[in-house]
Amino acid sequence: MSEKLIEMVDNAGVVRLTITRPKALNALNSAVLTELEALLTELEKRSDLRALLITGAGEKAFVAGADITEMRTKTPEEARAFASQALRTIKRLETLPVPVVALVNGFCLGGGCELALACDWAVASDNAIFGQPEVLLGVIPGFGGTQRLPRRVGPAMALDLVTTGRKIDAQEALRIGLVNRVMPQAELEAYAEELTKQLAGNGPLAVRSAKQAVHDGMDQDLDSALALETSLFALGFAGSEQKEGMSAFVEKRKPNF
Numbered sequence: 001m002s003e004k005l006i007e008m009v010d011n012a013g014v015v016r017l018t019i020t021r022p023k024a025l026n027a028l029n030s031a032v033l034t035e036l037e038a039l040l041t042e043l044e045k046r047s048d049l050r051a052l053l054i055t056g057a058g059e060k061a062f063v064a065g066a067d068i069t070e071m072r073t074k075t076p077e078e079a080r081a082f083a084s085q086a087l088r089t090i091k092r093l094e095t096l097p098v099p100v101v102a103l104v105n106g107f108c109l110g111g112g113c114e115l116a117l118a119c120d121w122a123v124a125s126d127n128a129i130f131g132q133p134e135v136l137l138g139v140i141p142g143f144g145g146t147q148r149l150p151r152r153v154g155p156a157m158a159l160d161l162v163t164t165g166r167k168i169d170a171q172e173a174l175r176i177g178l179v180n181r182v183m184p185q186a187e188l189e190a191y192a193e194e195l196t197k198q199l200a201g202n203g204p205l206a207v208r209s210a211k212q213a214v215h216d217g218m219d220q221d222l223d224s225a226l227a228l229e230t231s232l233f234a235l236g237f238a239g240s241e242q243k244e245g246m247s248a249f250v251e252k253r254k255p256n257f
């Protein structure tokens, strides 16, 4: 059997995926994407899933991009198929019904940055480096970067990054809203634990609905998006979670979701 490229650890519904190709700085080749898509296909069916963390093995890189060695000799048709596979996989990550956190522990370039852009959270170590350097290789981002980056940081900064290919440090990534938090690498793990504990401790259906409202609403006009919010808000009153959450408040105790 071929060696696994993604390590999965499941801690009571908080799942951590580690892309494990440290010798190639965790670059995304078609084998990694195939494995990632298969894992996400299984995870999206799980009602006990609370949160997903995704990271890269080693201390140098989250993901240094799509695999340049594999891409080098591709024909336009092969490049299209590779990009389609990546887009489909990354979309699955984006639409997973629970919060997805990118733990960015180093280089986060090209396809790596595009992977992080599909996550709900990005927490970066202070030595992380971000960028869409594709133009330096004679191509453009092909894993969603030209579309998700402007939606995350605005068109001016996205155009700056995708047309110059320049790399930015974690502080600049924080300033432009590409990541949520920056901290020393030694503190990243403890923070991830604290964050997932917090996410997993909240009402699971409420967290899923909150994610759905934000994601689905972003693609709609404001009135339709507000109607979606109202529907999901009302639906929250149909189950036990709302009763427990509000009773706990009134009874001055912690909710038990």
Ligand code: CO8
Binding pocket: 023, 024, 025, 027, 064, 065, 066, 067, 068, 069, 071, 074, 078, 079, 080, 082, 083, 107, 109, 110, 111, 112, 133, 134, 137, 139, 140, 141, 142, 143
């Ligand atoms: N693909 C394949 N191998 C890689 C990649 C990559 N993206 N990045 C690093 N590696 C490999 C290196 O080749 C090297 O391997 P070896 O030891 O066998 O020579 C090993 O990882 C370590 O890398 P370096 O020796 O280069 O380490 P440095 O510390 O000197 O540099 C950098 C680190 C700056 C991260 C450097 O490796 C680098 O610039 N990497 C490439 C970054 C990049 O350009 N990424 C974007 C790729 S393109 C993309 O992601 C989207 C394309 C659009 C898809 C279109 C679909 C067809």
